[in-house]
Amino acid sequence: MxxxxxxxxxxxxxxEGHPDKVADRISDTVLDAYLEADPEARVACETLVTTNRVILAGEVRGPEAVEKTLIDRARAAIKDIGYDQEGFSWKKADIQSFLHAQSVDIAVGVDSSSDKDEGAGDQGIMFGFATRETEHLMPxxxxxxxxxxxxxxxxxxxxxxxxxxxxxxxxxxxxxxxxxxxxxxxxxxxxxxxxxxxxxxxxxxxxxxxxxxxxxxxxxxxxxxxxxxxxxxxxxxxxPDGDAGLTGRKIIVDTYGGAAPHGGGAFSGKDPTKVDRSAAYAARYLAKNVVAADLADRCTIQLSYAIGVSRPLSVYVDLDGTGRDVNEERLGVILNEIMDLSPRGIRKHLRLNRPIYTKTSSYGHFGRVPDTALDNFTWENTDLVESLKSALNR
Known part of the structure; x- marks a missing residue:
């Protein structure tokens, strides 16, 4: 735009009751269940919902005991949304899980070792955006x-x-x-x-x-x-009785409503080693801090990654002609310096290895007000402003 x-x-x-959002909610409920049991768990959960039926599929790595709780947790999520209708009821829905162990081929490229930092879980591009149009710096x-x-x-x-x-x-x-x-x-x-x-x-x-x-x-x-x-x-x-729902089908609703680019990757059901999610959060965090620091009225940031490689391949900054005496190329270098943009660095900085994702599954992942008690939506904080200003004045 x-x-x-x-x-x-x-x-x-x-x-939250839209079929695709019901699927997102259940996938993030599964993710939170594993992270609650093990902050280093790996989850890639896809959910299908239709008339009185829910199917979970995907890959996980975490405590086996969690799997036994997932159907009950999915049922509780449906109840919390408010579905107890003839065609879709938390009481009567047939819920099946086909989750299985994470591929060792993916794990070997992602896990860290004594001589190698943790790599990205996949290749891809992620975007973050901020604008002065609202007090939350959202379109x-x-x-x-x-x-x-x-x-x-x-x-x-x-x-x-x-x-x-x-x-x-x-x-x-x-x-x-x-x-x-x-x-x-x-x-x-x-x-x-x-x-x-x-x-x-x-x-x-x-x-x-x-x-x-x-x-x-x-x-x-x-x-x-x-x-x-x-x-x-x-x-x-x-x-889900009126239309089938799937995880990850509302990516523009989840981000900026079409006002900014989207890399194409969905968020829900993915643990934060997946840069589709964590790097998109980091890009929003950086863009929001740029605008909050009064360096520009609009900021778009793109990050790119390769599977198994820990550092981003590129950091691109576009201030859309609204920058205030700021060189965009230099700003990209500075952002890469003041925040560790490796998958592990992002997770540590934004404290992402916690069961905080259920609340993100509806009404957008960005522009939300962090809850201090839950310490969630940390990517909406503007605590990099002073670091940015100091680095630019060096």
Whole structure:
């Protein structure tokens, strides 16, 4: 997304009850179970969900006792999301696990030894992004798309008048108008939310309209004829009963809503030795600190890795013409100096070898507020600002 001119830009989000997000949640539940038992566990878990059926597949390396708990943990995750319907119920769903031991060919290239640092778990490119559009340094369209669904979730879980009768599956889409590259208002909103059969669409529209009003800045609400709620009408059958879900299918929802590049790798179900996940977190962390240090209004960072090689092959910085007397090439060198960007270095710096991933599985991996008690979302911290400034002034 360009940083100047007048244009419209749209991003979408999906709720925790969307079939793909149910799959992400279960995969990250499996990951957290292994990391809770062993911080050095290896996990690559894929989940399929459909009508009253859940299938786990992939590779793991960790305590055998964990595997015996996974079906119960998956069932608890489904219950927490809120599914106890005829076509998809935490009580009745048939859950099967086909997880097996990690390939020794992958392990030999990834594990460290006395004479060799740990290598990346795969080749790939990862991107991080930050922009001044919101206080959390996220693109505004995805930020508000997430917030609308989070607020609907909060109302649904509390059982108050703005959530009574709503069910877990939902999608949102927000289109913003930009003037001279800055967001100034909403031109259209689309929200589809699953609901109980006896609810009127007029009532659902009122509930969504009021919820959206709680989220958007004052004066940003779109005209009524551009406000779409359940455009196709009734939405009772939803979640995995309405559509099959798979881990890792919502990578743009998980990142920047299309406002920045994505390397293509998904996050959920992967332990942090997989640079698809950990290096994407590191790239967001670095980009956010660059913007927080007032070095630029926008920052895109790309990292690249080769399987079995510990250091990144490249560190690319693009300030999109918004930098303040900063040489992008020098900034890339400095970022590589002030943070160890090897897989082990990233995990240590951001404290990633902990069971912190279940909460990342819905409403975006970025732009979240760290919970000091859980010490999660550490990649959203801006504690590199002073180090960056000092290094640039050398």
């Amino acid at each position: 360009r940083n100047n001119g007048d244009f419209l830009f749209t991003s979408e989000s999906v709720s 505004a369209p995805i930020f508000y798309a997430h917030n609308i669904l989070e607020r609907l979730r909060d109302h649904r879980r509390s059982g108050n008048e703005l959530g009574k009768g709503l069910l877990p599956d939902a999608k949102s889409q927000v289109t913003l108008r930009y003037v001279d590259g800055k967001p100034v208002g909403v031109t259209s909103i689309v929200v589809s939310t699953q609901h109980e059969a006896n609810m009127s669409q007029d009532r659902i529209r009122e509930m969504v309209r009021e919820t959206v009003g709680e989220v958007l800045p004052e004066g940003w609400t779109c005209p009524e004829d551009s406000f779409y709620v359940n455009p196709t009408g009734i939405f009772v059958i939803g979640g």
